[in-house]
Amino acid sequence: MSLSGPNRNPADCEPTYDEIQQIQLDRLQRVRNELKKRDYAACVLFDPTHMRYATGSRNMQVYSARNPARYAFIPAEGPVVVFEFGGCLHLAEQLNTVDEVRPAKAISYYFCDSFLTNVTAEWAAEIDELVRKHCGSNKRIAIESATSAAAFELQKLGYQIFDAQEPLERARCIKVPNELKMIRASLRATEAGVRLMESKLVPGISENELWSHLHQHVIATDGDYVETRLLSSGPRTNPWFQECSTRPIEAGDLVALDTDVVGRFGYYADFSRTFLCGEQAATAKQQELYKLAYEQVQTNMEMLKAGRSFKEYAELAWRIPDNYKANRYFALAHGVGMTGEYPYVVHREDIDALGYDGVFEAGMTICVESYIGHDEGGEGVKLEEQIYIHENGIELLSDYPFDPRLMPR
Known part of the structure; x- marks a missing residue:
């Protein structure tokens, strides 16, 4: 087995602006392809690493890893919606992978106290509205890193819930050009x-x-x-x-x-x-x-x-x-x-x-x-x-x- 590298050519160690734009689109397409393989209507991503891979969005990575305060709706076909932390919507508005940016509903006790049940139901209703509008009758949806209550609320609306980590891991494991x-x-x-x-x-x-x-x-x-x-x-x-x-x-x-x-x-x-x-x-x-x-x-x-x-x-x-x-x-x-x-x-x-x-x-x-x-x-x-x-x-x-x-x- 031949071994090459390391590659020290500066042009191969720094993507251009146009290459970055295409990389973001190619990564998103890999996610969509994995959703289609499993007949998933969409995925809802809370993991900030998955969000960045699929959309290029970068915001409070460590904070977002422990707080369900921002997430992305990625349909197998149709518009991508990033739900961004309050006051941060401008961070994702210029991304070529993102069609719409909305304020997130922070579905955790820390943010909601006694209103958590109502807020989680509202969160599920908004996801349901997007699926019905863009994904037809398919009720198979993948999520990860969300609260258990979020999954239960989607189930109440008739959804089959799957783990989004599998399609995301499979998407990420093969690198796109550049x-x-x-x-x-x-x-x-x-x-x-x-x-x-x-x-x-x-x-x-x-x-x-x-x-x-x-x-x-x-x-x-x-x-x-x-x-x-x-x-x-x-x-x-x-x-x-x-x-x-x-x-x-x-x-x-x-x-x-x-x-x-x-x-x-x-x-x-x-x-x-x-x-x-x-x-x-x-x-x-x-x-x-x-x-x-x-x-x-x-x-x-x-x-x-x-x-x-x-x-x-x-x-x-x-x-x-x-x-x-x-x-x-x-x-x-x-x-x-x-x-x-x-x-x-x-x-x-x-x-x-x-x-x-x-x-x-x-x-x-x-x-x-x-x-x-x-x-x-x-x-x-x-x-x-x-x-x-x-x-x-x-x-x-x-x-x-x-x-x-x-x-x-």
């Missing part, structure tokens, strides 16, 4: 943020202070937020998933991180690196850990190809040594777009209990993961690369060097 330019733009900005952060890595700096430099750069480059707090040092690198803390980083510590940045254009820049703090040489044990993690990522990258099943990929994947299996990362690989997305491919040891089968397809972007930490303790190493699958090969999207003091010789 979508890669947005992904590369997000990666290049995040890579610059990690370079800034690495330049600040000196003995005595706390994990939190070090991590803050990435956050600052994400905002400065028009990104949205960092989804997790995955930076740890020294003994806190094993096991993985110990969130960033006040611990001062010491000379000789390994410092492991996973970017998890929702960056430029709303796209996920997701790669992992492990650094060595200070000027001294790495220990033999640190180099051994790094060698294993590097081998895992490189081997499993080479196994990716269009048409390969998830189960076949799991069987072909790099064998984790026994003493490192207990602390293995939860996934071999996962899809990536505006966030982590379909598919999710687990290890051969886990596939019967936790996994599902499917096929890697051309047009998918995939993150290949590794975490190596001994089951008896000590430090650990986290590495990860972001990949695009072509018809006849793969392209490395992430572009950040490995620490030469830790690299296998």
Whole structure:
């Protein structure tokens, strides 16, 4: 399987205005196509990531993830209506994907108190009016991230309710033309943020202070937020998933991180690196850990190809040594777009209990993961690369060097 990239051509890492307009229309069409496949009249999207994918609308992403205060009505055919937070209607009015912007009905106790039942009924009636006007007699509708009361109100009006996550995940997993330019733009900005952060890595700096430099750069480059707090040092690198803390980083510590940045254009820049703090040489044990993690990522990258099943990929994947299996990362690989997305491919040891089968397809972007930490303790190493699958090969999207003091010789 041929490997190309990373692509550093500026024209391929920054979409033009016209390309952005077409990307937005193409993404919307992918959503509509998935609705049609399932004979859904429409979907109602509350998840701000889904809203941005389908319409290009961007407003209070984190706030909207926990408050049902804005949403979008996407019919399989017909006009798209964005229901925007009060006072924010102007934010979506110029989008080429949106036919109408209305004020949202915030269907939560926080906003409505004792009026919630009435407001939810009014919300359902407005959705019903749109379906009847634009979708005929079809009463199959998909929703996600709404309150249970919203679904119940639609059921009272005779609707069959389905989960909108499935068609949205399927739409998002294949990238439209020039979508890669947005992904590369997000990666290049995040890579610059990690370079800034690495330049600040000196003995005595706390994990939190070090991590803050990435956050600052994400905002400065028009990104949205960092989804997790995955930076740890020294003994806190094993096991993985110990969130960033006040611990001062010491000379000789390994410092492991996973970017998890929702960056430029709303796209996920997701790669992992492990650094060595200070000027001294790495220990033999640190180099051994790094060698294993590097081998895992490189081997499993080479196994990716269009048409390969998830189960076949799991069987072909790099064998984790026994003493490192207990602390293995939860996934071999996962899809990536505006966030982590379909598919999710687990290890051969886990596939019967936790996994599902499917096929890697051309047009998918995939993150290949590794975490190596001994089951008896000590430090650990986290590495990860972001990949695009072509018809006849793969392209490395992430572009950040490995620490030469830790690299296998």
